[in-house]
Amino acid sequence: MSGAGKSTVLDALEDMGWDCVDNLPTALLDQFVHGEREARQPLPVAVGMDVRSRGFDPFDLPALLRSIKDVKPEILYLDCAGAELVRRYDETRRRHPLAPDRPPEDGIARERDLTAPLRQMADAVIDTTDLSPAELREELLRRYGGDVDQPVLTVASFGFARGISRSADLVFDMRFVANPHWIDELRPLTGKDQAVRDYVAEDPAWPETIDRIEALLIGLIPRYWAAGKSYLTVAFGCTGGRHRSVAAAVEMAERLRGAGFSPNVRHRDLLSQPSDTIEGSPASSGARESAEAGE
Structure with a gap:
């Protein structure tokens, strides 16, 4: 075009x-x-x-x-x-x-x-x-830039509020996880920071979800290569694209490297500004602090 x-x-x-x-x-x-x-x-x-x-x-x-x-x-x-x-x-x-x-x-x-x-x-x-x-x-x-015959694997993050990733072959929605945006000390951080990664990992659904996605990808990626696909992008999305999706992409890239793959990592919306308007309300985002306050 x-x-x-x-x-x-x-x-x-x-x-x-x-x-x-x-x-x-x-x-x-x-x-x-x-x-x-x-x-x-x-x-x-x-x-x-x-x-x-x-x-x-x-x-x-x-x-x-x-x-x-x-x-x-x-x-x-x-x-x-x-x-x-x-x-x-x-x-x-x-x-x-x-x-x-x-x-x-x-x-x-x-x-x-x-x-x-x-x-x-x-x-x-x-x-x-x-x-x-x-x-x-x-x-x-x-x-x-190197061996063009080597399949290219990319793990990406993005924010649904800024549009779904257009380059993704596989998309995983992480908006069900408690949102660090509503924690004052975590809001200015990103999913690359250990404090944010520790926070999302405490969500009861996080460990099992990441384990299942890892197992799925380890089984699927070789099948894509065998089918002749030269480029595969696995994308994780959350609302704003700064916390949960980034943490998921970082962790999955680490796990895939441990499994013998060599993924690139790209965070589309990492540098965007935090926005309460984009993130919605704490209740709709599943923030743990709201549930704890209700208790």
């Missing part, structure tokens, strides 16, 4: 040593790739394309890539929510390539329909809606 971060991706890959080119006409693709393969020190190649690229056809592109001999192509599709794309176009004051004289929403809708077949055939999809340029670079470094 135009505006989803193609330039950022190409810049990041170039910094990793890739040979990158943007908006290459499709008629020159085979010549460009083979020219690089004949170089003294062949480099991995990244070609950026969107609806502005000459000859771009989302139906024909996969077949064109497969026709290039002696290479292993991968299609990475960059997606982004429409509202965020509108915000980016408004911020940069650029016009959408498919709607030069109309609102950007029209061009975004048209482009989403046009590129839908390519998204379905893509080997990997990155949704950049909630990613800053720095976070997008980190994601690319994890995927392409």
Whole structure:
């Protein structure tokens, strides 16, 4: 999708040593790739394309890539929510390539329909809606900075109040656990702090829940790898994304490392400000101090 971060991706890959080119006409693709393969020190190649690229056809592109001999192509599709794309176009004051004289929403809708077949055939999809340029670079470094054949496992946290994680394959809702936000001394802390981790661990439901999720993931992750999935994101959500989900993601990452996996950890909403409005009421959040006061 135009505006989803193609330039950022190409810049990041170039910094990793890739040979990158943007908006290459499709008629020159085979010549460009083979020219690089004949170089003294062949480099991995990244070609950026969107609806502005000459000859771009989302139906024909996969077949064109497969026709290039002696290479292993991968299609990475960059997606982004429409509202965020509108915000980016408004911020940069650029016009959408498919709607030069109309609102950007029209061009975004048209482009989403046009590129839908390519998204379905893509080997990997990155949704950049909630990613800053720095976070997008980190994601690319994890995927392409080393051995690209090694499956990538990410354990993430997020807050439902700020939108569900768009990149998650598996989501676990931790909002049933007592909320540290309503404890004055814990509110400014996060789930990475030991005091918060100790607090949520005292919830009667926490130990059994974490044990069951661990057992489930240890059994499922190898099955995803065996099915050919190269990227798997396991996300934990709570209301604000600062306490319970973070604590769960940190603990699960530790347990998975102990089981022989090498997960990355990403906390989407960790740096957001505490908010009583977002967290709701202590009664609805299941805070233990409310129950204890009732006793």
